[in-house]
Amino acid sequence: MPSDPTSLPPGFDAAAALLEWYAAMGVDVTLADAPLDRFEESAKAKAAAEAARRQAPPPAPRGPMPAINLPPHAAAARPAPAPSLTPSQTAQVPTEATVMQARAAAQSAQTLDELKALIEAFDGCNLKLTAKNTVFADGNPASKLMLVGEAPGRDEDIEGRPFVGRSGQLLDRMLNAIGYSRSHNAYIANVIYWRPPGNRDPSDVEVAICRPFILRQIELINPELIVFLGAQPAKALLGGDAVKQGINKLRGRWCELEIGGKRFKALPTFHPAYLLRTPIKKREAWRDFLTAKVFLENGGMLPPT
Template structure:
């Protein structure tokens, strides 16, 4: 599997040098002693080396291989990834859910506690709200929507993602977009929006327009967790979904 994701492991070769032994010298009491004969040192005896644990994955080691991975290899690479400190506290990586090719791709920010425990994005109350929003458009995460996150591991205490963590996961997400081949991307939440669009603009200034990520039309909206705390903005989120549907239907 490690070979499959483009990592080479080198096992150190150790050798133990044995001390050379001098050949015995016979002395004749009547003659001058002959010059000492130098014996050849025995060949080094190989010493069995202990296996070396693979070093954590880092972006420069996997950037070249991720772009060629299929679904199985990509999911295995995410599950084995130790490129940042988020791997230390996770229960599960959260890869994604949905059909491997779909017209709709929903991208959230990072797993929360429930997602970390279940290994699936958008579960819990925020996930139920998202499912209801999608259902209103005739969509279902199991049938015609693929859902993924910018980060594949939960930040401790649900803190905000750090730039280094986003950078480490970005090749995985980019490859997911290439494999899903969506016709529309719905980016949910400030960190998802800003990382995908490489901007610091707030969501309020980015809504209502069609952006692009990897040449795919992208529509910005609020995260369901935010909507649970700010009920009046549900109407704005619904208009964002309608815009995304219009773009998909060629009317946006």
């Protein structure tokens, strides 16, 4: 805009030109004739609020909450408070003494009912603190065939029985295919009696604590054949070279488990959960189950190789 008014063209309106320039620059609202310091206003407002807070009387102490009488149906629907852990239920650091305690308890059991009661009362394994149920076993205790898995999962923890989820349903179909069932002539258990949080693998210490119980359980069942479902139960109970081998090398190979001077024939195979993830391996698992059937029907004689 020219600074000399005498040089302006005829009819030029300086005020209108200024307004157009303001609009082009984004100024569309007139707030005040004089500039205001908004930062100073904000600081004064904060100072006034702080002064009012200091001068306000302290709040009166809060009294007890009044009792509320709920109708019977509402009181029944209200969830019960979570039970607090007693000193005997608090988590403990497992030691060798814990393993010795489990061993002594297991050896003292003369029947399966006694063993189950001892396991349910045993507080040496911290897995019990996070599990809903103790998963002892399922099936016919007089069976010649015993199947041993690793640990309960979510469904097993809820129902308190081993192998009741999808993998358990597959296991039932596999047993039925060779003429066996848990309700008639098969017995199923796990090395671990409580679900590990998040279905994680049991630690070596947890396996060592539960091992005396499952060994005593096998001894009381006295099966002609033990089928290990997966590598973990085979490693936990057989030890030795089995610890270093995967299930692909272990499966289908005859093993012996010695308990109290007696030797039990054992046959590792794939875990049903693995078969759900890897259906191509079902053929090999079927071969293992047929081998187990022939062994049991031949009076405990190994089938010809």
